[in-house]
Amino acid sequence: MIKVLRVDDRLLHGQVAQSWTSFYRIDKIFIINDEIVNDEFSKITLNLAKPKNVELLFFELDNCKDALLEALINDDRVMVIVENFYDVWIVHEILPTIHSINIGGYRNKADQDTVALNRFVILRKKDIEICKKLLNKGIKLEIRQIPAEKEQLIDLSDTEYEQ
Template sequence: MIQIFRVDDRLLHGQVAKSWTRKYHIDKIMIVNTKVANDEFSKVTLCLAKPQNVELYFYETDSCYQALQMEEASENNTMLIVENFNDAYHVWEMIPYIREINIGGQRKKKETGALQIGSHVILQQSDLEICKKIMHRGIKMEIRQIPGEQEISLNRLVKI
């Protein structure tokens, strides 16, 4: 079952690998990113951040539907990670029963009209529009780098 759905521009890194996998007793991490799924160097690099007893799988964004459905029905505790909000929306449409999305780092260059939340999250107007579509359907979107941080509710910050 998918325990946590995370949007993070760095995908998998030490902080995420250790803290979130411990909190949710994660057995398996699914990274959905077409570029990474087709780049052996990126996959090897991301595997270095994976905790020893956790499996790591990579999927292309357009062809992950069956894997997502199988994972949701499995007994695994799974963490699903995407890099950006376009991918998050695409994946969320495949698994709309997910009720919460965690936002990690989004460190893009700040454009006019962007919303900066703390030092690690900059949401461009296009990101905000996608978030509004998701939140309009009753999905909770929260910002936290690690579980021990105070949760920031995007639903409270952004009017839909």
């Protein structure tokens, strides 16, 4: 079963690996990222961040559908991590039964074409468009670095976030 779908521009790091996998008792982490799949050094580095009892698997965006659908029905507790909002949109199209997306960190350079939701999440116009589509589907978008933090819900109907 898929326990959490997360957007994090750093993908997997110690904070995520320890807190989220413990909180959800995760068995497997799926990292869906086209670049990482073919980068052995990055895969080795990411493997160092995961807990010993958790399996880490890498998938290209175009080749993740079967693994994701299998994860929905088997007993393994799975965390899915993507690097950006475009990828989370594609993954959600495969997994429309997921009703909540966790946003860990998404640090774009703050400038006139971005909206800073907090110090960890800075959205570009194209990200805001995808977030609005997800929100219109009834998906909860929550910003939290670790499970113990209070979630910050993204609500783009607020004029503060409009562009």
